[in-house]
Amino acid sequence: MNHFHERDDELWCEGVNLRALAGACGTPLYVYSHATLERHFAAFDTAFAGIPHLTCYAVKANSNIAVLGLLAGWGAGMDVVSGGELFRAVRAGTDPKKIVYAGVGKTEREIAEALRAGILMFNVESLEELEQIDRTAGSLGLRAPVALRVNPAIDPLTHKYIATGLKESKFGIEAGRILETYRAALKLGHLDVVGIHCHIGSQITQVGPFREAVEKIADLVRQVRGLGADLRYVDIGGGLGISYNQEEPPEPKHFSAEILPVLKSLEATIITEPGRVIVGNAGALITRVIYRKDTSAKSFLVVDAGMNDLIRPSLYGSFHRIVPLTRTAGAHRAMDVVGPICESGDFLAKDRELPAVPPGACVAVLSAGAYGFAMSSNYNSRPRAAEVLVREGSYSVIRERESYEDLVRGEGDAVALVFRAPDAR
Numbered sequence: 001m002n003h004f005h006e007r008d009d010e011l012w013c014e015g016v017n018l019r020a021l022a023g024a025c026g027t028p029l030y031v032y033s034h035a036t037l038e039r040h041f042a043a044f045d046t047a048f049a050g051i052p053h054l055t056c057y058a059v060k061a062n063s064n065i066a067v068l069g070l071l072a073g074w075g076a077g078m079d080v081v082s083g084g085e086l087f088r089a090v091r092a093g094t095d096p097k098k099i100v101y102a103g104v105g106k107t108e109r110e111i112a113e114a115l116r117a118g119i120l121m122f123n124v125e126s127l128e129e130l131e132q133i134d135r136t137a138g139s140l141g142l143r144a145p146v147a148l149r150v151n152p153a154i155d156p157l158t159h160k161y162i163a164t165g166l167k168e169s170k171f172g173i174e175a176g177r178i179l180e181t182y183r184a185a186l187k188l189g190h191l192d193v194v195g196i197h198c199h200i201g202s203q204i205t206q207v208g209p210f211r212e213a214v215e216k217i218a219d220l221v222r223q224v225r226g227l228g229a230d231l232r233y234v235d236i237g238g239g240l241g242i243s244y245n246q247e248e249p250p251e252p253k254h255f256s257a258e259i260l261p262v263l264k265s266l267e268a269t270i271i272t273e274p275g276r277v278i279v280g281n282a283g284a285l286i287t288r289v290i291y292r293k294d295t296s297a298k299s300f301l302v303v304d305a306g307m308n309d310l311i312r313p314s315l316y317g318s319f320h321r322i323v324p325l326t327r328t329a330g331a332h333r334a335m336d337v338v339g340p341i342c343e344s345g346d347f348l349a350k351d352r353e354l355p356a357v358p359p360g361a362c363v364a365v366l367s368a369g370a371y372g373f374a375m376s377s378n379y380n381s382r383p384r385a386a387e388v389l390v391r392e393g394s395y396s397v398i399r400e401r402e403s404y405e406d407l408v409r410g411e412g413d414a415v416a417l418v419f420r421a422p423d424a425r
Ligand code: LLP
Pocket: 058, 060, 061, 079, 102, 162, 164, 199, 201, 202, 203, 237, 238, 239, 240, 273, 274, 275, 276, 277, 312, 316, 370, 371
């Protein structure tokens, strides 16, 4: 359920006409619906209402500060994976005591920043990282709350690039080594061992893999408590999928119903890290047709958004529905929707049945709220798109379109290069 809908042959978002919005703000343009964000957060959060829980939104899915600010206001915590995400989460007003920090390559500087901020816990991905966190906490005179991230070796039945809990993944600590790593953690002097973490992948549309992971975790919780650790937090990660096309993922309440009995028995605060399920269908990318181009082999709709704006189709072969903002008469035929980037991999859709949308008209690429703008780049020196938040008939620009000056910021004057020797230490 989202708040993008058709009325009078045009596409609207919460009472805002998207053709008019594209005219006012330019394209490519990311548009997010406030009502959809609110609804999706509430649906997910209340699905766990029966037990002590904290919903830590995965900042990587959409890290716009306005989006984070709304979620923080609704009581969300945040799951961050870098110093930059921590900075955004705190800037947006998140209570640091609701922030969890995952990622296989936390640097000493990032660890220190998180310790100073006073986050809820680090989700630790190796023994080496655990030792680094202990050293950094010691040097700052602080204690570090930690959970160990278990790699449960479960196939989440999703695209291989976004499966994170397979045996060969870089993430987490192998289940077979987790107890010895907890033992090591309990011996380190500057750590508080408070939790356990697991995240098996993303865009998961079946409950089975989650149930399997939660059962493995529950088993480990008992064993780790047996070592004397006071595990208060069980973080089951994110990963619940959404419908891009024909998928039928479980609704949050059906998803939680399958795992709540096991989670309840653990007598811990359950942390979840949903990203896509909150923001994915709350956003669309609006792009304008530049040309229609026919070759003897194919028809192309050349639009002003490229793989730098939305990389999911190029990177994962992902499907995003594409609809004209104004209903277009005439027969549909198969065409590739492509961007202006100089790569054959630059496409938003392949062989898509669409009507003959004329140059100058716009289309909406739907379900683009998660991993859309967040993964965008300046490739081909293209300024990144603007982002707009719509709420009940009005809108607010929550990120300005980048300018050419933004593109060269920090590069200095091309003809006045200054060369310096690094400090020899
Ligand atoms: N927690 C951790 C530790 C994660 O690594 C992720 C996603 C999440 C939570 C949130 O997962 P979600 O609920 O959004 O599925 N760029 C890819 C998705 C990569 C996901 C990476 N980790 C895509 O566009 O499909």
